[in-house]
Amino acid sequence: MVNAIYAMKNYPIMMVNAFVSPLAFLIVLTLVSRGALFGVAVIGGLIMALTSSGLSLQGDLVHFKVDFKLQDMVVSSPTTAFIYLFGMAISELIYYLPGIAVLLAMAFINLKFGLFPTLQVTGAVILMFVLATALGFMLSTHISDIMESWAVTGVVSILLSTIPPVYYPITYIPLPYRYAAYLSPTTYAAQIAQQAMGYIHFPQVTIDIDWIVLIGVSVVLLLISAKKTRWREI
Amino acid sequence: MNGRLECNSIIKQYKDGRTALKSVTFDIKLSGIFALIGRNGAGKTTLVRILATELLPTSGMASLDGNDIIRDAKNVREIMAIVPQEARPIQWMTPRQTIISSLLWRGFGYGDSRKRADEVLDQFGLTGYKDKPNRFLSGGIKRKMLVATALASEARIIFLDEPTTGLDPISRKELWDVLNEQKKKRFIFLTTHYLEEAEALADSIGILENGELLAIGTMEELRSKVRYPYTVRVNGELDLSSTAGVVIRENGGYQQIMTSREEAYSISKRLIENGVTFSISPVSLNDIFFFFAKRRVDGEKE
Missing domain, CATH: 3.40.50.300 (P-loop containing nucleotide triphosphate hydrolases)
Incomplete structure (x- = not known):
């Protein structure tokens, strides 16, 4: 956690970047839709902030491993892979906290929703964070070059954040192109959140399947991360 | 233990x-x-x-x-x-932050980490640098x-x-x-x-x-493992083929041989007579390293 605090203290621009990224799309989509998509975009911003936070982990871990040999030092210490992953994930989350705080404030002031929808949105957002973090950590242990890491981040970001309809309802995508969006787990999280907030109206079975897919992908990625991560050989 | x-x-x-x-x-x-x-x-x-x-x-x-x-x-x-x-x-951290962060990873508490960081920085004479970003x-x-x-x-x-x-x-x-x-x-x-x-x-x-x-x-x-306790370094050409010892380096203009005390004395006499510049010293780690490395290469060749 102190890594992020020290980084933001020494390079305030890092905090500004994490702050404006989730808000940029929100502002553009709200303006373009003349305010109609404000609610969807606020929830989408939350999903994106947590997903991006998990994905950023991959780049930072490769940077620390390759450029500073930090991972070698931590691997040879009593720190376990889980503690390292958890610590770095929390550290990444800290960068995004100011942006998340603004989005939460906007949601509480402008959107009216009850306890159950709040729990559903929270669940979907947390699952996306876990999924992106597990994926980021696993990829980081296999990558040994920062240039490769940037390319991987680009591809994964497209899959997890560009293709899925996070800032607008999935119904805006005409069939059959809509099916392509279902390749990304973020789509399922967005669909759950949008249904909970009342922006889309799908049969309950569709949302149940969304939950199953989202939880399933998260569990599978966590298991693969635990098994296939090249943390240390011993 | x-x-x-x-x-x-x-x-x-x-x-x-x-x-x-x-x-x-x-x-x-x-x-x-x-x-x-x-x-x-x-x-x-x-x-x-x-x-x-x-x-x-x-x-x-x-x-x-x-x-x-x-x-x-x-x-x-x-x-x-x-x-x-x-x-x-890490470039954007200071020495103090680097040490605190490392100790936190090892499971130390924040207060203890700060105290230890200040102590070790003082011990290493780095107190004056403790709040300067590492990149500087x-x-x-x-x-x-x-x-x-x-x-x-x-x-x-x-x-x-x-x-x-x-x-x-x-x-x-x-x-x-x-x-x-x-x-x-x-x-x-x-x-x-x-x-x-x-x-x-x-x-x-x-x-x-x-x-x-x-x-x-x-x-x-x-x-004691290299058999010959002295090294003679000769700046110039000298026929060392009949000398009991190991030529460990021959490099454009100088030769170096590891040899016994007696041979070192005998070589030095010849070198003085011929007016060749040379030095004699007990074998250094450098000589020992070259001796073992050469022996391994020679062994492989054989």
């Missing part, structure tokens, strides 16, 4: 088929400084990474202070710390600070993989002073390809070449 570092037939073969270590066996006391010398690619880093519980040996076993590096890896990690080869401090520090200060980071943990065993590579002579000497001071309190396992560094710092030395441990012991023990 036996206060020893034991390596028994350690072999490491990488997936690409390359054999980095070929049955390395040794047993040393965990005190003072042990220097592992060898050329680039000799297998020094691989051995350090195995002992630091990062890499799994293909076969063989090793233990630190009675803890098997595989079975008791958790215990080993509790008592050791490492500064890897080419390690650099010189290479020597950065390296000193990384060593301080490892020592702040109070680990009893410290692995330093080529800690002085790339440092200027003054920075290197400063780091030597630090290590000489620290070796009184803990065991330092140092790898280097600077032979004068090993000679100046180490209580015992191992020579690793192409994955094989060619020799190990104190300087005196290594000297």
